[in-house]
Amino acid sequence: MGDMSEFSLGVKAFIRTYRWRKIDPVPWTPLSKPLSECRLGLVSTAGLTLQGQQPFDDDIKGGDSSYREIPWDSDIGRLVENHRSESWDHRGVEQDPNIAFPLDRLRELVEQGGVGSLAERYLSFMGSVTATGRMVRDVVPEARASFVDQGVDIALLVPV
Numbered sequence: 001m002g003d004m005s006e007f008s009l010g011v012k013a014f015i016r017t018y019r020w021r022k023i024d025p026v027p028w029t030p031l032s033k034p035l036s037e038c039r040l041g042l043v044s045t046a047g048l049t050l051q052g053q054q055p056f057d058d059d060i061k062g063g064d065s066s067y068r069e070i071p072w073d074s075d076i077g078r079l080v081e082n083h084r085s086e087s088w089d090h091r092g093v094e095q096d097p098n099i100a101f102p103l104d105r106l107r108e109l110v111e112q113g114g115v116g117s118l119a120e121r122y123l124s125f126m127g128s129v130t131a132t133g134r135m136v137r138d139v140v141p142e143a144r145a146s147f148v149d150q151g152v153d154i155a156l157l158v159p160v
Helices: 009-017 091-095 103-112 133-149
Strands: 039-044 048-050 067-071 079-081 121-125 154-158
Touching (some): 048 067, 067 133, 121 133
Parallel strands (some): 039 121, 039 154
Antiparallel strands (some): 067 121
């Protein structure tokens, strides 16, 4: 786990002054069937795109709240990590994208029977979005609808 001493002065100031949102109660829905029968969706905040997809826009004040769909049969070695934050070491994701988008590991779980099936399209968001209002209002319902349309029972969120 990191320590505040590892961050630059600017990042420390941001963390200390940021107005964190508290969600209470935390939304939770228990599974209605075993995980081995569930269809799983994957959501990452690593700012990953496929080659040829439009990169996330670093110039949007408060962060780019859009998302990119990543098809289930994508080669994760071809994903491009373009996360805007300098507050974490990007080298691990560059070496093994499964750290931020564990698609290979999820495929293995399906083969082993630990998860029933995987969604056809996964969602990649840019992390470090500080203006979350438009995301909650406009983007999350659209992303949710994508998973509902695919019959997703449970989503794995990989925050970065």
